[in-house]
Structures are given as C-alpha cells and as structure tokens.
Amino acid sequence: MTATTVAAPRVGVVKMASCDGCQLTLLDLEDELLAIGERFELVEFPEATSRRSEGPYDVLLVEGSISTPEQAEQIEELRQRSKLLVTIGACATAGGIQAMRNWGNEPEWRAMVYPEPEHIESLAQARPIADYVKVDAELRGCPIDPGQLLELLTALRLGRRPQLPDEAVCLECKRLGQVCVLVAGGAPCMGPLTVTGCGALCPGFARGCYACFGPREQANVASLAGWFAADRSGPDVDRLFAGFTGWSEPFREHAARAVTHFGTGNAETSVQDERTTDEEPGA
Amino acid sequence: MVIAAGNVFLPRARLDALFDLLHEGGRTIIGPTVRDGMLVLDRLERVEDLPIGWRDEQAPGRYRLVRGATERAFDVVNGQMSWKQFTFPPKQKVGMMRRDEAGSVAFAAVPPDPPRLAFLGVRACELAALGIQDRVLAGGTFVDEDYRARRESALVVAVQCGRAGDACFCASMGTGPEVRGGHDLVMSELDAGFVVSAGSPAGERLLARLPGRVASPAEEAEASASVAAVRAAQGDPVVIEGLRDRLMDQLDSPRWEEVADRCLACANCTMVCPTCFCTSTAITSDLDGRVNVAERHWDSCFTAGFAKVAGGNFRPERSDRYRQWLTHKFATWVDQFGTYGCVGCARCITWCPVGIDVREELAAIAPPAAPPEQLLTRPAAATPGRFEVVTLRASQRETADTTSLFLQPTEPALLAGLPGQFVMVEQPGFPSLPISVSRYGTDELVLTVRAAGPATAALIAEAPGAQIGLRGPLGRAWPVDRALGRNVLIVTGGIGLAPLRPVLDAIVASRDRFGEVLLAYGARTPSDRLFTDELERWAQHGIEVAQIVDRAEPGWEGRVGVVTQLLDRRDFGRRPTVAFVCGPERMMQATVTTLRDRGVAPERLFVSMERHMQCGIGLCGHCQMGPYFVCRDGPVFSVGELGELFGKEGL
Numbered sequence: 029m030t031a032t033t034v035a036a037p038r039v040g041v042v043k044m045a046s047c048d049g050c051q052l053t054l055l056d057l058e059d060e061l062l063a064i065g066e067r068f069e070l071v072e073f074p075e076a077t078s079r080r081s082e083g084p085y086d087v088l089l090v091e092g093s094i095s096t097p098e099q100a101e102q103i104e105e106l107r108q109r110s111k112l113l114v115t116i117g118a119c120a121t122a123g124g125i126q127a128m129r130n131w132g133n134e135p136e137w138r139a140m141v142y143p144e145p146e147h148i149e150s151l152a153q154a155r156p157i158a159d160y161v162k163v164d165a166e167l168r169g170c171p172i173d174p175g176q177l178l179e180l181l182t183a184l185r186l187g188r189r190p191q192l193p194d195e196a197v198c199l200e201c202k203r204l205g206q207v208c209v210l211v212a213g214g215a216p217c218m219g220p221l222t223v224t225g226c227g228a229l230c231p232g233f234a235r236g237c238y239a240c241f242g243p244r245e246q247a248n249v250a251s252l253a254g255w256f257a258a259d260r261s262g263p264d265v266d267r268l269f270a271g272f273t274g275w276s277e278p279f280r281e282h283a284a285r286a287v288t289h290f291g292t293g294n295a296e297t298s299v300q301d302e303r304t305t306d307e308e309p310g311a
Numbered sequence: 312m313v314i315a316a317g318n319v320f321l322p323r324a325r326l327d328a329l330f331d332l333l334h335e336g337g338r339t340i341i342g343p344t345v346r347d348g349m350l351v352l353d354r355l356e357r358v359e360d361l362p363i364g365w366r367d368e369q370a371p372g373r374y375r376l377v378r379g380a381t382e383r384a385f386d387v388v389n390g391q392m393s394w395k396q397f398t399f400p401p402k403q404k405v406g407m408m409r410r411d412e413a414g415s416v417a418f419a420a421v422p423p424d425p426p427r428l429a430f431l432g433v434r435a436c437e438l439a440a441l442g443i444q445d446r447v448l449a450g451g452t453f454v455d456e457d458y459r460a461r462r463e464s465a466l467v468v469a470v471q472c473g474r475a476g477d478a479c480f481c482a483s484m485g486t487g488p489e490v491r492g493g494h495d496l497v498m499s500e501l502d503a504g505f506v507v508s509a510g511s512p513a514g515e516r517l518l519a520r521l522p523g524r525v526a527s528p529a530e531e532a533e534a535s536a537s538v539a540a541v542r543a544a545q546g547d548p549v550v551i552e553g554l555r556d557r558l559m560d561q562l563d564s565p566r567w568e569e570v571a572d573r574c575l576a577c578a579n580c581t582m583v584c585p586t587c588f589c590t591s592t593a594i595t596s597d598l599d600g601r602v603n604v605a606e607r608h609w610d611s612c613f614t615a616g617f618a619k620v621a622g623g624n625f626r627p628e629r630s631d632r633y634r635q636w637l638t639h640k641f642a643t644w645v646d647q648f649g650t651y652g653c654v655g656c657a658r659c660i661t662w663c664p665v666g667i668d669v670r671e672e673l674a675a676i677a678p679p680a681a682p683p684e685q686l687l688t689r690p691a692a693a694t695p696g697r698f699e700v701v702t703l704r705a706s707q708r709e710t711a712d713t714t715s716l717f718l719q720p721t722e723p724a725l726l727a728g729l730p731g732q733f734v735m736v737e738q739p740g741f742p743s744l745p746i747s748v749s750r751y752g753t754d755e756l757v758l759t760v761r762a763a764g765p766a767t768a769a770l771i772a773e774a775p776g777a778q779i780g781l782r783g784p785l786g787r788a789w790p791v792d793r794a795l796g797r798n799v800l801i802v803t804g805g806i807g808l809a810p811l812r813p814v815l816d817a818i819v820a821s822r823d824r825f826g827e828v829l830l831a832y833g834a835r836t837p838s839d840r841l842f843t844d845e846l847e848r849w850a851q852h853g854i855e856v857a858q859i860v861d862r863a864e865p866g867w868e869g870r871v872g873v874v875t876q877l878l879d880r881r882d883f884g885r886r887p888t889v890a891f892v893c894g895p896e897r898m899m900q901a902t903v904t905t906l907r908d909r910g911v912a913p914e915r916l917f918v919s920m921e922r923h924m925q926c927g928i929g930l931c932g933h934c935q936m937g938p939y940f941v942c943r944d945g946p947v948f949s950v951g952e953l954g955e956l957f958g959k960e961g962l
C-alpha cells in the first residue's frame with residue numbers, strides 16, 4: 029500500500045470492567061481490517077495479538093468502566109502514556125450495566141454474588157472513564173457501531189473531526205421507513221431520548237429502543253417519562269431508564285428509583301412487569 | 312365497454328383493470344398496504360395488497376389500525392409515511408470526489424435515474440404537499456434535478472377522502488378534503504365501486520381504456536356527498552386569517568418555553584411532514600482520504616447540529632427549535648414560497664411521541680382575533696330558567712358553618728364536569744346560587760356549601776330526599792393537563808379547598824403523572840379546616856400537605872400564621888411548577904406576589920375569581936371584569952391572562 033507516507037499511529041486497545049464486545053467490533057470490520065492494519069500500528073490489543081506494549085500510544089481505545097481500585101490507578105497511568113484517549117461503549121462512556129450496583133450496598137451485593145467475597149476488591153461504584161481522566165472522544169453503544177468506529181479511525185488518520193451525529197434514533201428510524209413502534213405499537217421506546225448510531229436496530233425488529241447509546245443532547249426525560257406514565261406504573265417507567273446507560277446523568281434519577289425498587293421490592297412483581305414490557309411491542 | 316370521456320364508474324370487482332393499466336411499461340405501483348400490522352406506502356402487486364377493510368384511528372401521539380365496518384380499500388386516511396419517501400428519498404447519494412495518485416481531483420455527480428412509479432391513493436392534502444415541494448425544490452432559480460425527474464416520471468392516482476382523520480385540518484389549510492388538481496386520475500370510493508375522472512392528458516388516456524360505464528348522476532352525487540361529509544366532520548380547527556402576522560407578533564410568547572417542556576426535539580414531526588425538505592449531506596471518505604462519497608439525508612431543524620457553527624449554536628434550546636419550526640411552517644414559509652408549509656395532514660400531531668398538537672399550539676401562541684367560544688363540557692340545562700332536578704341523597708357537616716351535599720343527578724352531563732367548574736343551584740323560594748363542585752363521584756355530585764347568607768343556610772338545611780335544581784357544570788376549569796409532568800402547588804384558604812378537591816382527586820388518580828405536589832392550606836382555626844380525614848389520605852398518596860391556622864385552639868400543634876408563610880424558603884425553580892390558588896382575593900394576591908417572586912411564571916399561576924354570578928353563561932352581565940365574563944371566561948384564569956386586572960380594586 030502506498031498511502032502510508034507518515035508513520036502509522038501507534039494504537040492500543042485496552043479494557044477495564046467490560047465484556048470485550050466493543051473491542052471485538054474492531055475485528056468485525058472485516059472488509060477494512062487489512063487496510064486498518066496497514067495504516068495503524070496495533071501495538072496493544074490482547075484480544076487480537078499476544079504482542080504487548082505498555083505505550084506510549086498515539087491513540088488508546090478504552091473499553092469498560094472503572095470498577096476496582098486497581099483500574100482507577102491503571103487508567104491514570106494509561107492516560108499519561110496516550111496522546112489521544114477514546115472511550116468505546118456504554119461501560120466506558122456511561123458506566124454500563126455494572127453501574128446498576130452504584131445505588132446498592134456494595135459489600136452486601138458482593139457477598140451475595142461471590143462465595144468468598146473477601147478475595148474481591150471492588151469500588152463501591154462502577155463509573156465511566158471520564159469521571160477519572162480526560163477523554164478526547166467517545167463512541168457510544170452496547171456494543172459500539174462498526175461504522176462509527178471506522179469513521180473515528182478515518183478521521184484520526186486524516187486529522188479531521190469524526191462525524192458522529194448527535195440526534196435522536198427517531199430520525200434514522202423514519203429515514204429507514206420503519207413505522208413508529210411507540211405511536212403505532214404502544215411500545216415504551218426510548219428512541220426520542222437516545223442518541224443515534226445503531227441504525228435504529230431495535231425498532232426495526234418491532235421493539236422499543238432501550239437506550240444502549242445513552243441520552244442525546246437535551247434529552248427531555250421528564251416529558252417522555254410523563255407520557256409513558258399515563259399507562260404504566262411508576263416502577264415500569266423507571267425501569268426503562270435502568271439499562272446500559274442508566275448511570276448517565278439524565279437517566280440517573282429514574283434508574284436509581286428502579287434499582288431501589290428492585291432491591292427492596294417484590295422480586296416476583298418485577299419479573300412479571302418485565303415480561304409485560306417485553307410483550308408490548310409485538311402486541 | 313370503453314368510454315371516451317366523462318366520469319367512469321369502475322365496479323369494485325374490476326379494480327384489477329386499473330392495476331393492469333398502471334403496471335404497463337414496467338411501472339411499479341406504490342400505495343398503502345399493511346406490513347407487519349403497520350400501514351406503509353410500498354409496492355403493490357395486486358388489488359389484495361391494498362388495506363381492504365382497515366381503518367385508522369388517530370389521536371395526538373397515537374395511531375392504530377382497526378378493522379372497519381366496510382370492505383373498502385381506501386378507508387385508511389393516511390399513515391406515517393408520505394409520498395416524499397419516493398419523490399425525495401430519505402437517503403440519496405448525490406456525488407463523489409476522487410483524488411488520483413498525481414493529486415488531481417475529479418468530481419462525479421449522480422445523474423437522476425428515477426424509477427417509473429405510479430402513486431395510488433394520494434389524498435388531497437398530499438397532492439397539495441407535492442405541489443408545495445414542487446415550488447420549494449423545483450420552482451425557483453436552482454432546481455433539485457433528481458426531485459424534478461422523479462416527479463415528472465410518476466403517475467398520480469388520487470383518492471377522495473371518504474373519512475376525516477381524527478386530527479385532520481386540511482379544510483382549514485385550504486388544501487382539501489376535495490381533490491382539486493395535481494393528479495392524473497382521481498377516484499371516489501363507493502360501496503359498489505369507484506367513480507373515476509381524469510386530471511391530466513395522461514389521465515385522460517388511462518381513463519379511456521378503463522373498463523366500466525359512465526357514472527350515473529346518483530353515483531356522482533354520492534361521491535360528492537361523501538367528501539362534503541368529510542369537510543363537515545372536520546370543521547375549521549385552525550383559524551387561518553392573519554395567521555402569519557399573528558404568529559410573527561409572538562416571537563416572545565411565553566408559550567415557546569411551555570411547549571419546550573413537552574417537546575422532545577426528536578424531529579419526528581419533520582420526518583413525517585410531507586412538505587419538510589431540510590437535509591444534510593454527510594461525506595464518507597476512505598481511510599486515505601482519496602475518495603469522498605456524499606450522501607444527502609433528511610435532517611431537521613430540531614437536531615442539535617442543524618444551526619451549529621464553529622462558534623456555537625444559533626438555536627441551542629428546544630424552545631428555539633420549536634419556534635423555528637412553527638414560524639417557518641405558518642409564517643416565514645409564506646414569505647419564501649407564497650404558501651403555508653402545512654397542508655393539515657395531521658401527521659405531526661399523530662406521530663409526535665408525546666402528542667403535541669399543532670392546532671392547540673397555534674391557538675395558544677397566536678390566538679385568532681375573536682376567539683371561538685370555548686366550552687369544555689356541554690353543560691346540562693344551560694339556558695337560564697331551565698334546571699335539571701337532582702335529589703339530595705345525604706349531607707355531611709364539615710365544620711360549624713360548612714356542609715357537603717351529596718346529590719344524585721340523573722343527567723350524565725352533570726357528572727362529566729371538570730375540576731373548578733361550578734353549578735347554578737336553585738331551591739324553592741330563593742334566587743339561584745353559583746356553587747363549585749367539590750367532587751364528581753361515579754353517580755353523585757358533591758357540593759360543599761358554607762352558610763354565608765339565607766339562601767346558602769336554607770340549602771344546607773335541606774333534608775335527605777329533598778329535590779333541588781342544577782344547571783351546569785359551567786365555567787372554565789383548572790387546567791390540570793397543564794400540570795402533567797410538572798410540580799403542582801395548590802394554595803388555598805378555608806372554603807377555597809372545595810373547588811380544588813377535584814384537582815386533588817385527579818392527581819391522586821394518576822399520581823405518577825405529576826411531579827412533586829404541595830397542598831398549602833390555611834384556615835381561621837383548626838376546626839374550620841375542611842376534609843380533615845382526606846388531608847391525611849392525600850399525604851399518604853405522596854402529596855405534601857402543609858397547614859396553617861390564623862388562631863390556634865387547644866390541641867393544635869401545627870403552625871399559626873398566614874398561608875403564604877407555608878411557601879417561605881421553598882424553591883420552585885428547579886422543575887416547572889403549576890400553581891392553583893383559590894381563596895379570598897387578598898389571600899390570592901399575597902400568594903401570587905410570593906409565587907411570582909419565587910419564579911413561578913404568571914402563565915402557570917392560576918386563580919379562581921369570585922364575582923356576582925347570576926346566569927352562569929355570560930348573558931346577564933353581572934360578573935363582568937374587564938374583557939371577561941367571569942362565569943363564562945373564568946372563574947379560573949391565569950394571572951398572565953388577567954394582567955393588570957388582577958388585584959385592581961373597583962373592577
């Protein structure tokens with residue numbers, strides 16, 4: 029390939045508390061993977077190569093939330109060794125599903141989950157990377173969108189700003205000609221509050237968006253929650269916000285109530301409520 | 312039989328012949344069809360693909376397909392998609408740029424290559440919308456060639472509406488319901504078939520080859536009557552006269568903030584609008600920056616990036632964006648294109664996820680010069696002198712001078728009233744009295760009456776079984792719907808709690824739909840407090856109940872003072888608050904002053920005014936206050952509406 033006249037940027041891909049799904053998105057860019065490999069030097073990417081590097085990095089992609097004291101130290105060090113730090117995915121940008129523990133009693137929950145909790149060292153809260161260090165860009169989603177990742181890499185290479193739209197899922201949903209599952213199906217769809225990027229995937233399968241890309245700018249939570257509350261119980265509305273991005277500031281109040289309800293309330297009711305929610309879009 | 316000219320009657324069983332004609336030359340028919348239980352515009356292969364027997368039910372924020380009573384093919388008025396999906400595609404590759412090894416660049420535009428389409432089932436409003444987009448995209452100095460090519464290649468078969476959609480207002484916008492032009496063929500659906508006529512030379516040629524016979528005068532008449540009935544059903548919900556100026560005069564209306572509290576800025580209204588034409592073009596480049604592909608996609612004035620420049624955003628707030636959208640549609644569009652940007656198809660109402668109704672917003676922001684009479688409920692026996700007879704089922708002493716009367720009405724309208732409305736009460740030997748309804752039960756009406764004079768004293772002395780006369784419910788209610796999703800503040804003194812009790816009933820019934828609720832209640836003494844057992848019940852339903860009395864009594868451990876003291880050190884600015892205030896006028900004035908100081912907007916501050924009311928329906932003139940008759944235009948007013956009148960003595 030002739031294009032690589034400048035030194036290939038040194039890229040690292042690391043994870044904190046996460047499932048690895050977002051970093052695997054890089055490997056899912058099958059058509060572009062070779063070209064990316066030729067234009068970027070993937071110096072640290074344990075999912076793909078046993079070759080390791082402790083930096084410095086031109087670009088560091090960070091997956092996962094900060095969940096342990098060790099990670100809290102590690103991210104500070106990584107930041108110092110990275111020119112640009114990009115967080116990828118709901119865990120890194122919003123705390124992820126593990127942030128649901130943030131409202132609970134961490135030692136108690138730890139004891140419930142692990143038979144020998146004394147071996148587990150974890151922070152009381154799982155928090156997004158930006159709570160600890162400066163973040164230069166973020167890719168949202170659970171998992172992130174391959175197209176957005178490619179756009180980010182292209183922009184990094186060309187030295188321009190990545191074009192990552194900050195608009196509601198609804199626009200993409202309508203452009204695709206999908207009929208609104210909220211208005212025509214009565215589904216509790218979070219699309220109007222959620223930033224786009226997924227290609228309006230869930231409404232395309234006749235179910236409501238569950239906000240895995242997190243809140244968009246000016247997400248009018250009070251209005252949509254109020255509308256949903258017209259024919260749903262308060263806990264049912266709260267639960268809509270208690271997902272992958274429940275710890276994000278605009279969703280936090282509702283998510284907190286949902287988690288508290290789940291923690292103290294009747295487990296049987298909660299299971300039943302969720303089933304009802306799942307059935308609605310198809311009904 | 313082949314007919315040369317005139318209107319043709321096409322029997323229902325021969326609709327396939329129209330499909331065959333439209334399919335000629337490899338044309339694809341696009342029309343309404345049901346896919347996965349949803350109405351879409353898509354490819355139609357045969358007659359059975361039409362939504363036969365289906366009907367749409369539309370309301371703000373709600374759309375449902377239901378089985379209709381007939382087997383008609385075009386009873387669904389419209390769905391989410393408009394024809395712009397095909398004339399102005401949501402995503403369109405518009406060009407490409409390439410830089411070769413030597414550094415020279417080349418551009419390639421994408422030439423128009425329109426598919427050959429026939430649109431089947433285009434409504435009057437949608438023809439108007441196509442006409443508007445023709446002006447915008449192909450009627451000026453610069454032309455969107457792709458749009459023009461798509462428009463020129465498409466055949467348009469219109470359908471006269473046989474039903475009015477529940478939110479339609481084409482009659483107001485002057486775009487329907489009658490099809491007036493812009494079509495090749497137009498069909499009116501009758502039970503037995505279709506009356507078809509042509510609107511263009513291409514249409515004439517098709518019509519000449521359509522099987523059928525000349526439509527009979529009776530069939531023609533039925534077709535005309537059907538669309539006339541649609542017009543009648545619609546009425547004239549948006550007053551167009553002077554709308555442009557009325558709207559542009561309201562750029563500082565407080566309503567923009569109010570609607571922004573509900574608006575999600577999700578852009579759905581603009582996506583479903585058949586005239587909205589805004590787009591953005593995104594560049595996709597390869598990793599080496601050698602090839603750019605430009606794709607244009609529908610965008611919206613509601614998105615964050617739409618008015619953004621390097622230095623910031625010209626329309627940062629939702630209120631800015633809603634104002635931009637509404638004033639463009641109904642005012643500046645006229646300046647730019649000589650027509651409104653709205654055809655009254657109601658899609659923006661139905662497909663708004665939170666049901667914002669543009670008809671209501673226009674009426675609130677830019678009310679017509681002479682507002683139409685607004686009656687929220689149709690009252691029973693409104694005419695002066697006519698009363699419905701009701702029976703006193705029971706009475707209950709509330710305080711030393713106040714009693715609740717439980718009345719059994721047989722007239723349903725009496726139970727269909729709204730919080731804050733009142734009834735005129737007449738009993739033998741006394742003139743009629745206006746009394747607020749203190750509760751609407753399932754089969755009974757409760758009036759809570761203080762003995763303030765001989766007539767009220769006589770009323771509360773009536774024994775169970777006694778009959779009295781009622782007219783009502785009358786007057787304007789507390790706007791409880793304005794308080795949805797907001798914090799609610801109810802401030803009242805003494806008997807003033809009675810007309811507010813239905814508000815509290817409504818809040819308790821849907822507690823989750825409101826924010827924090829505070830009831831601040833003042834009374835002369837602890838034993839002058841009404842509904843003491845209910846005060847406790849409301850507190851159990853998540854309503855903060857704060858009480859204060861002028862004078863304590865033995866055993867009273869609560870606060871002593873005036874009701875405004877209950878509002879001290881409270882912050883109402885965090886979340887929009889709607890306040891309902893009822894009590895003696897001086898108490899209301901003090902409360903209003905306090906609340907305005909604490910940031911409650913006058914448009915969200917409601918008071919119930921007291922005046923001498925006799926007829927209750929704005930005919931006798933007693934209760935006039937400035938431009939209002941309190942009985943008819945009130946008794947509930949926002950402080951903003953009253954302006955200078957509020958607190959002015961001698962009015």
